[in-house]
Amino acid sequence: MAADVVMPQMGESIFEGTITKWLKKPGDKVERDEPLFEISTDKVDAEIPSPSAGVLKEIKIKEGQTVPINTVVATIDAAGSAAAPAPAAAPAPVPTKAETPKPAAASPSAPQPVASKPGPVPVPSAPVQTAAAAPAKEAGRVHSSPLVRRMAKEHGIDLATVAGTGAGGRISKQDIEAVIATAGGTIAAPLETAAEPAYSPQAPRPAVVPPPPVAPAPAAGPGGPAAHGTQYVPALQVGVPRERLYFGDYEVEPLSTMRLKIAEHMVSSKHVSPHVYSIDEIDMSKVAALRAKSKDEFEKQYGTKLTFMPFFVKAAVAGLRAFPALNSSLDGSNVVRHKEINIGIAVALDWGLIVPIIKNADEKNILGIQRTMNDLAERARSKKLRPEEVQESTFSITNPGVFGGLFGLPVISQPNVGILGLGAIEKRPVVINDSIAIRSMCYVTLSYDHRVVDGAIAHQFLHKVKETLENWSSPLV
Amino acid sequence: MATAAQETGIRPAAATLVTFLEAIKQAMYEEMERDPAVVLIGEDIGVYGGAFKTSEGLLERFGWERVIDTPISESAIVGAACGMSYLGLRPIAEMQFIDFIVCAFNQITNFVAKGHYLWNAPAPIVIRGPAGGGVHGGPFHSANPEMYFVHTPGLKVIYPSTPYDAKGLLKAAVRDNNPVLFFEHKFLYRRIKEEIPAEDYTVPIGKAAVRREGRHLTIISYAAMMHTSLEAAADLAKEGIEAEVIDLRTLLPLDEETILASLKKTNKCLVVHEDTKTGGIAGEIAAILCERAFGDLDGPLMRVTALDTPVPYSPPLEEYFLPNKEKVLHAARQLAKY
Numbered sequence: 185m186a187a188d189v190v191m192p193q194m195g196e197s198i199f200e201g202t203i204t205k206w207l208k209k210p211g212d213k214v215e216r217d218e219p220l221f222e223i224s225t226d227k228v229d230a231e232i233p234s235p236s237a238g239v240l241k242e243i244k245i246k247e248g249q250t251v252p253i254n255t256v257v258a259t260i261d262a263a264g265s266a267a268a269p270a271p272a273a274a275p276a277p278v279p280t281k282a283e284t285p286k287p288a289a290a291s292p293s294a295p296q297p298v299a300s301k302p303g304p305v306p307v308p309s310a311p312v313q314t315a316a317a318a319p320a321k322e323a324g325r326v327h328s329s330p331l332v333r334r335m336a337k338e339h340g341i342d343l344a345t346v347a348g349t350g351a352g353g354r355i356s357k358q359d360i361e362a363v364i365a366t367a368g369g370t371i372a373a374p375l376e377t378a379a380e381p382a383y384s385p386q387a388p389r390p391a392v393v394p395p396p397p398v399a400p401a402p403a404a405g406p407g408g409p410a411a412h413g414t415q416y417v418p419a420l421q422v423g424v425p426r427e428r429l430y431f432g433d434y435e436v437e438p439l440s441t442m443r444l445k446i447a448e449h450m451v452s453s454k455h456v457s458p459h460v461y462s463i464d465e466i467d468m469s470k471v472a473a474l475r476a477k478s479k480d481e482f483e484k485q486y487g488t489k490l491t492f493m494p495f496f497v498k499a500a501v502a503g504l505r506a507f508p509a510l511n512s513s514l515d516g517s518n519v520v521r522h523k524e525i526n527i528g529i530a531v532a533l534d535w536g537l538i539v540p541i542i543k544n545a546d547e548k549n550i551l552g553i554q555r556t557m558n559d560l561a562e563r564a565r566s567k568k569l570r571p572e573e574v575q576e577s578t579f580s581i582t583n584p585g586v587f588g589g590l591f592g593l594p595v596i597s598q599p600n601v602g603i604l605g606l607g608a609i610e611k612r613p614v615v616i617n618d619s620i621a622i623r624s625m626c627y628v629t630l631s632y633d634h635r636v637v638d639g640a641i642a643h644q645f646l647h648k649v650k651e652t653l654e655n656w657s658s659p660l661v
Numbered sequence: 662m663a664t665a666a667q668e669t670g671i672r673p674a675a676a677t678l679v680t681f682l683e684a685i686k687q688a689m690y691e692e693m694e695r696d697p698a699v700v701l702i703g704e705d706i707g708v709y710g711g712a713f714k715t716s717e718g719l720l721e722r723f724g725w726e727r728v729i730d731t732p733i734s735e736s737a738i739v740g741a742a743c744g745m746s747y748l749g750l751r752p753i754a755e756m757q758f759i760d761f762i763v764c765a766f767n768q769i770t771n772f773v774a775k776g777h778y779l780w781n782a783p784a785p786i787v788i789r790g791p792a793g794g795g796v797h798g799g800p801f802h803s804a805n806p807e808m809y810f811v812h813t814p815g816l817k818v819i820y821p822s823t824p825y826d827a828k829g830l831l832k833a834a835v836r837d838n839n840p841v842l843f844f845e846h847k848f849l850y851r852r853i854k855e856e857i858p859a860e861d862y863t864v865p866i867g868k869a870a871v872r873r874e875g876r877h878l879t880i881i882s883y884a885a886m887m888h889t890s891l892e893a894a895a896d897l898a899k900e901g902i903e904a905e906v907i908d909l910r911t912l913l914p915l916d917e918e919t920i921l922a923s924l925k926k927t928n929k930c931l932v933v934h935e936d937t938k939t940g941g942i943a944g945e946i947a948a949i950l951c952e953r954a955f956g957d958l959d960g961p962l963m964r965v966t967a968l969d970t971p972v973p974y975s976p977p978l979e980e981y982f983l984p985n986k987e988k989v990l991h992a993a994r995q996l997a998k999y
Contacts, residue, residue, distance in 0.1 A: 192976065193795070193796060199852055329958055329959045329960060330955045330957070330959075331928050331957055333956075334956040350998070350999055351998050351999045357928050
């Protein structure tokens with residue numbers, strides 16, 4: 185088998201070379217890389233090594249001749265060399281790693297693992313659903329690509345149902361185009377046109393599917409936030425790029441339904457109502473004395489503990505009666521003035537927060553309010569509240585003081601226009617008639633919707649509450 | 662009426678086939694004719710006419726004041742060119758081999774590139790020279806140092822692949838008020854010929870060219886590897902794989918829009934460059950595609966590049982080291998199949 189020797193590409197920008205001297209004669213045996221001939225170019229003179237071992241069969245270009253690069257200048261008969269490779273036309277299976285003959289003289293070895301089968305590569309222009317999809321799904325995940333996932337999303341295709349014909353069963357662009365094409369002419373638009381309006385790197389694209397929720401779709405929990413998993417929840421917007429949330433060691437768990445509702449409610453309340461906060465301080469000494477004196481007897485007689493909360497509810501009722509603007513709701517440009525006084529009481533739960541309603545609080549005495557409260561709180565904790573028991577409030581009270589808070593600035597519970605926050609009751613030195621006294625003091629705060637209520641009303645309301653409590657006179661039952 | 666250039670034979674009267682080398686010479690000649698501020702400075706460019714004869718005849722035509730032979734100091738050449746530009750000249754500095762441009766690295770990156778930002782003193786200079794391997798030039802005469810400078814804000818970096826582009830881009834570089842690095846692949850100097858119009862023209866800096874249309878994958882390349890990529894694309898077409906071939910032409914600023922438009926069509930991308938792999942422009946393109954077109958990717962970005970070693974002197978080793986058509990075909994087939 186003869187191998188060609190060509191004029192090599194030697195020296196900078198050389199496109200031709202002159203053979204100055206042959207170092208072997210026809211019939212001479214040559215080893216691979218043994219100097220075979222000398223050339224001269226306009227930059228260099230060089231010895232050219234033999235590209236392969238064998239016998240120099242024929243010299244085609246004589247000394248002194250100038251020829252373009254890659255011109256065949258000689259042939260070497262490789263017969264007798266160990267490899268004896270077969271010509272490309274006769275694809276005899278060669279079990280050994282014999283080198284295929286290289287016509288180019290200057291390539292003594294294959295530079296790179298070259299595709300072993302030179303046959304045409306199957307480009308699946310019309311992909312068929314084959315068993316090749318199996319390996320992709322064995323691992324429990326579908327192999328596709330960012331493009332395929334985007335196209336699947338835009339066309340509402342479940343990739344688990346698509347057979348892949350790409351490498352290792354991957355779902356390729358062609359595969360999903362075929363699915364789109366068979367799904368119907370309406371969405372079978374070719375990629376070029378479909379992609380054009382649908383995707384711009386800069387602007388968020390108007391996708392068929394709305395942007396994903398921040399919370400990953402929850403895998404566990406019936407009654408989980410499935411509703412939120414498929415729709416955009418403004419309350420759950422992230423203030424920074426999401427990737428900045430994930431660092432160090434962390435766990436991710438979905439929000440509970442209750443937390444999602446609280447989140448929505450709080451964001452919408454803060455968004456809708458311009459909150460203003462007023463604070464007052466109340467001397468609870470008289471109420472505290474009354475309660476200390478009567479609580480044992482009260483519990484013995486009525487089977488329930490006496491807390492401070494009913495006193496605050498009664499005081500709030502007095503304030504609301506005096507300043508009914510705080511017992512209203514806003515409906516567009518109309519104020520709805522409620523005739524009932526239904527007071528929501530925030531109840532902290534291990535898993536969140538709920539605000540059951542004391543209906544017609546103005547018609548109840550301390551005992552009635554205490555009993556209603558106890559009942560509602562109990563059923564809130566055992567999840568037995570009825571829906572109507574958390575609706576139709578006209579005002580709310582929350583008690584951060586129960587956890588030791590000096591005071592809190594609560595968010596209005598919609599559709600109310602005010603919420604009263606109670607601080608902790610604790611003994612403090614206060615100035616009374618120019619002397620210092622120790623009194624049971626309590627900060628109260630009113631958060632109110634400034635669209636409906638102005639500061640003058642708010643402070644007068646607080647003063648009414650304060651006055652009612654500091655000069656407590658009504659009976660407990 | 663024949664111009665002086667036509668009389669000297671440097672500038673043809675009508676469109677003719679010219680080599681890459683001749684295109685470079687024409688560009689310099691015409692720009693020197695057009696603007697007396699354009700001067701040449703470099704080693705052996707005057708009496709000898711340049712190591713590759715790119716400035717042959719220019720000393721005779723324009724005189725020693727405008728065709729300046731220097732001692733062997735690339736740092737001095739660039740420093741002098743920079744100073745000349747501050748005084749109103751527009752020098753074209755030649756590196757005899759682009760490998761030695763790194764001797765002027767400090768001048769280029771600390772002075773030429775920063776002057777506009779620091780002192781409002783732009784340096785309208787062109788630094789050009791023969792680059793690239795495949796001609797058995799060994800480790801000191803085969804370099805592709807473009808990425809050192811693509812990483813340097815303030816420069817423009819051009820690496821053309823055809824005589825037409827070489828002439829048009831070199832003229833555009835001379836007229837540009839920014840410092841421009843102009844790499845000429847010496848493998849192409851005498852190997853390709855192209856018809857070039859007789860009239861004056863420029864090629865815009867920062868615009869890539871689609872050399873072949875295709876729909877299955879995009880091959881992005883430049884300089885000598887652009888021709889390798891085109892040859893591979895022709896072979897791929899016989900196998901039913903239609904590759905689009907993009908010639909970057911300018912590496913800085915990079916024409917991202919042409920790349921993204923092609924990816925949107927083919928969804929797969931292969932970058933072929935003769936530069937070594939690590940830190941090559943392929944990595945930068947991969948990052949751009951991920952940042953700006955992640956949802957358009959239907960396969961991994963693949964690279965065919967030189968190995969991460971110096972250019973070997975041994976011819977077989979150099980061939981092993983460099984990308985070639987077989988390597989491009991292998992990667993393209995894999996990518997098409999992916």
